[in-house]
Amino acid sequence: MIGKWRQKLHIEPPRGWLNDPNGLCFFKGKYHVWFQYTEGSAQGDGLRCWGHYESSDMLLWKFAGTSLYPDTASDATGVFSGSAVVNGDKLELFYTGNVEHEGDHDYITSGREANQIHVTTTDARQMGAKNVILRNSDYPDYCSCHVRDPKVTCENGVWRMVLGARTLGNEGCVLIYEGTSPDEFKFIKKLSVSDFGYMWECPDMFELGGNTYLSVSPQGVVYGEFEFQNLFSSGYFRVDGDKLSHFEEFDHGFDFYAPQTFKAPDGRRILIGWMGIGNGSGYTNPTIDLGWQHCLTIPRELTADADGVILQNPIREIESLRFAPAVIGKEQTWHKLPFDITISGIEADQGFEMEIGKAKISWRSEGYVELTFTDEKVSAGRKVRKVRTGALKDLRIVADRSSLEIFINGGRHVMSTRFYPEFAEVPVSITCNVFAANLFRLDVKNTLVAIGEALIDFIPDRKGCEFDEVSSFAPVPGGAPANVCAAFSKLGGNSRMITQLGKDPFGDMIIRTLEDSGVDTSAVSRTDEANTALAFVSLNSSGKSTYSFYRNPSADMLLEPSQISPDMFDGCSFLHFCSVSLGDFPMRDAHRTAIVLARKNGAIISFDPNLRFMLWDDPDALGQVVREFIPEADILKIADEELEFITGEDTLEDALPILMRGNVKLVILTCGADGAFAANMAGTAFVPGKKVDVKDTTGAGDCFIGSFLRCLEMNGVRRTDLDKIPPEKLKEYLEFANNCSAVSVTRKGAIPSYPALEEVIKD
Numbered sequence: 177m178i179g180k181w182r183q184k185l186h187i188e189p190p191r192g193w194l195n196d197p198n199g200l201c202f203f204k205g206k207y208h209v210w211f212q213y214t215e216g217s218a219q220g221d222g223l224r225c226w227g228h229y230e231s232s233d234m235l236l237w238k239f240a241g242t243s244l245y246p247d248t249a250s251d252a253t254g255v256f257s258g259s260a261v262v263n264g265d266k267l268e269l270f271y272t273g274n275v276e277h278e279g280d281h282d283y284i285t286s287g288r289e290a291n292q293i294h295v296t297t298t299d300a301r302q303m304g305a306k307n308v309i310l311r312n313s314d315y316p317d318y319c320s321c322h323v324r325d326p327k328v329t330c331e332n333g334v335w336r337m338v339l340g341a342r343t344l345g346n347e348g349c350v351l352i353y354e355g356t357s358p359d360e361f362k363f364i365k366k367l368s369v370s371d372f373g374y375m376w377e378c379p380d381m382f383e384l385g386g387n388t389y390l391s392v393s394p395q396g397v398v399y400g401e402f403e404f405q406n407l408f409s410s411g412y413f414r415v416d417g418d419k420l421s422h423f424e425e426f427d428h429g430f431d432f433y434a435p436q437t438f439k440a441p442d443g444r445r446i447l448i449g450w451m452g453i454g455n456g457s458g459y460t461n462p463t464i465d466l467g468w469q470h471c472l473t474i475p476r477e478l479t480a481d482a483d484g485v486i487l488q489n490p491i492r493e494i495e496s497l498r499f500a501p502a503v504i505g506k507e508q509t510w511h512k513l514p515f516d517i518t519i520s521g522i523e524a525d526q527g528f529e530m531e532i533g534k535a536k537i538s539w540r541s542e543g544y545v546e547l548t549f550t551d552e553k554v555s556a557g558r559k560v561r562k563v564r565t566g567a568l569k570d571l572r573i574v575a576d577r578s579s580l581e582i583f584i585n586g587g588r589h590v591m592s593t594r595f596y597p598e599f600a601e602v603p604v605s606i607t608c609n610v611f612a613a614n615l616f617r618l619d620v621k622n623t624l625v626a627i628g629e630a631l632i633d634f635i636p637d638r639k640g641c642e643f644d645e646v647s648s649f650a651p652v653p654g655g656a657p658a659n660v661c662a663a664f665s666k667l668g669g670n671s672r673m674i675t676q677l678g679k680d681p682f683g684d685m686i687i688r689t690l691e692d693s694g695v696d697t698s699a700v701s702r703t704d705e706a707n708t709a710l711a712f713v714s715l716n717s718s719g720k721s722t723y724s725f726y727r728n729p730s731a732d733m734l735l736e737p738s739q740i741s742p743d744m745f746d747g748c749s750f751l752h753f754c755s756v757s758l759g760d761f762p763m764r765d766a767h768r769t770a771i772v773l774a775r776k777n778g779a780i781i782s783f784d785p786n787l788r789f790m791l792w793d794d795p796d797a798l799g800q801v802v803r804e805f806i807p808e809a810d811i812l813k814i815a816d817e818e819l820e821f822i823t824g825e826d827t828l829e830d831a832l833p834i835l836m837r838g839n840v841k842l843v844i845l846t847c848g849a850d851g852a853f854a855a856n857m858a859g860t861a862f863v864p865g866k867k868v869d870v871k872d873t874t875g876a877g878d879c880f881i882g883s884f885l886r887c888l889e890m891n892g893v894r895r896t897d898l899d900k901i902p903p904e905k906l907k908e909y910l911e912f913a914n915n916c917s918a919v920s921v922t923r924k925g926a927i928p929s930y931p932a933l934e935e936v937i938k939d
């Protein structure tokens with residue numbers, strides 16, 4: 177189950193490595209999160225860029241591409257961490273351009289430039305010029321070369337920057353600068369405390385409940401049994417004039433560092449941290465082998481209690497995702513991740529122990545909570561973390577596919593950890609008297625929705641022969657739209673299939689296969705009015721398939737438009753469909769309803785006619801319905817052998833004006849082993865086919881379009897961008913899809929043959 181550790185609620189890199197959150201803000205109606213991104217290496221080898229996510233609700237985050245690259249002399253070896261300030265209709269971004277020079281350097285006292293750089297954008301996508309506003313010579317002379325991570329604010333015309341730094345005497349501190357514009361800053365003062373680490377990273381300064389806080393991520397603080405248990409730490413001081421009071425850690429789990437805060441439009445102070453820690457922690461993340469590593473925490477609302485202590489709680493928006501409430505207790509019960517647990521009225525004096533899929537949370541009568549694991553594979557090297565809590569009163573736990581965030585006593589203490597359960601369903605139990613313990617599953621929105629047939633392909637044991645020469649057929653779940661979902665999800669995307677299956681074992685088999693590939697099946701209905709569709713396949717000597725269908729009618733054809741509901745399209749950014757389900761039966765109208773609802777969500781509509789002549793008594797009826805649905809689509813994918821039937825033309829050039837009608841902005845023409853074209857208003861791109869040892873081409877076209885759509889998602893392409901994608905980018909996307917389908921044809925069947933991300937990307 178390749179996609180099983182992909183997080184559902186948390187920001188993860190599409191591929192490669194993620195560290196600190198950067199540039200948190202709400203700008204022009206959207207929340208923005210940038211992050212430290214090294215796309216080419218899950219281990220984090222390579223230069224840091226700024227990857228970008230956007231969201232309208234902080235629940236569903238859409239990748240919006242990579243915004244800032246190390247492409248100038250001032251940031252040559254890394255676009256490091258920084259922040260954003262909304263300035264009217266402009267967004268001002270600040271970051272550290274890291275430049276490491278070659279030579280015999282320690283990179284602490286020499287060999288490193290720390291340039292603070294300012295960039296302006298008006299749409300959070302197109303970046304203006306990079307302006308270096310502070311460089312090494314501008315810092316006080318007691319500073320080493322480690323000065324970075326500008327957190328900037330602007331209030332009443334005063335621009336204030338706080339920088340993390342290491343002094344030549346190996347003392348961590350922050351430097352405060354002020355100015356009257358985002359391009360001019362003057363040094364004001366240094367804040368530090370004695371004996372508290374050699375470097376402070378990622379500082380932040382903010383007001384909360386009438387107090388001023390300085391948050392920093394210190395390195396080199398002395399390890400303790402209950403404090404500073406990680407490689408590096410992060411937490412906050414209360415600021416009183418130039419005095420910093422007692423330091424309080426934000427999080428006592430295994431995976432937390434470099435948090436940043438911002439103010440939401442409703443005034444809430446929101447914190448997001450990196451749910452990871454630098455290499456060298458002694459534990460690991462098995463997603464490295466799958467092509468990506470690390471995620472951010474869910475956004476947390478900060479409030480201050482009467483003593484000025486910061487309480488952290490999951491943003492209240494999470495509660496809107498809750499469904500299927502269940503009471504949990506001493507009996508072990510199994511629940512599907514992600515979920516949200518609330519436990520109140522804990523009578524911990526008799527001891528408290530709770531298990532969530534091999535993670536153990538216990539309260540000790542000495543007054544602390546301990547987090548341990550009973551399985552080393554699940555913990556990937558994580559052993560024990562402790563936090564002093566006094567009495568244990570309540571718990572809130574947000575569990576995603578590979579993480580737990582544990583909020584203790586109203587958010588007074590937090591423990592965050594990654595964990596890697598083998599299955600997405602995990603056992604939960606509590607051995608203690610509690611007043612109430614509820615578990616809510618969290619409904620996660622899906623980004624690709626496909627509608628149409630899901631069926632069983634019967635694959636022959638031999639190729640190069642007729643149906644009647646085949647001695648056995650193996651059942652393999654398929655159906656073009658279902659295949660597209662699986663291709664998309666195996667590459668790490670979220671997808672949902674809308675179809676109907678019979679109440680029969682083949683229906684069960686399809687559900688199992690889709691779920692194992694990470695596809696959401698909550699919109700799959702079951703009926704006893706017809707059976708699940710079947711298709712027998714024969715393969716000629718070059719692996720090309722012909723089909724014999726059993727659907728007279730089948731369950732999918734009977735899906736009614738009234739069974740399609742708006743919530744199936746929440747968060748949908750792509751809707752994909754084909755022509756097999758566009759015959760004269762209820763499913764055709766169900767497609768019409770789906771298209772209307774997906775459009776309302778601003779989704780990109782993708783249509784692959786995928787002609788199956790044997791299903792139509794009258795080929796003209798097929799031609800007609802395909803031509804009727806083409807203008808509904810933004811992306812049209814056709815195969816070369818379909819071109820003439822659909823358009824009456826036999827070259828792409830002649831066919832394009834006929835295809836580019838209505839909403840159509842991008843046409844993809846696949847030419848089997850010869851390669852594929854993509855054409856939009858900006859031009860045409862071509863990639864040649866890859867020479868591979870073809871075993872079975874079943875579902876290869878579905879793999880192609882599923883991977884292409886996932887590639888658009890990974891590159892943050894929006895519907896309004898489709899006609900503007902330049903040919904060189906189109907070529908890159910075609911290459912990705914080509915690589916995916918080249919892998920799939922070397923293996924048998926459709927879904928099982930589709931690659932995971934790590935098989936098609938090279939570090």
Ligand code: FRU
Pocket residue numbers: 195196212224256257258272324325377378433434
């Ligand atoms: C913290 C940090 C920052 C730096 C960034 C580089 O994790 O070391 O200080 O800007 O990561 O990726």
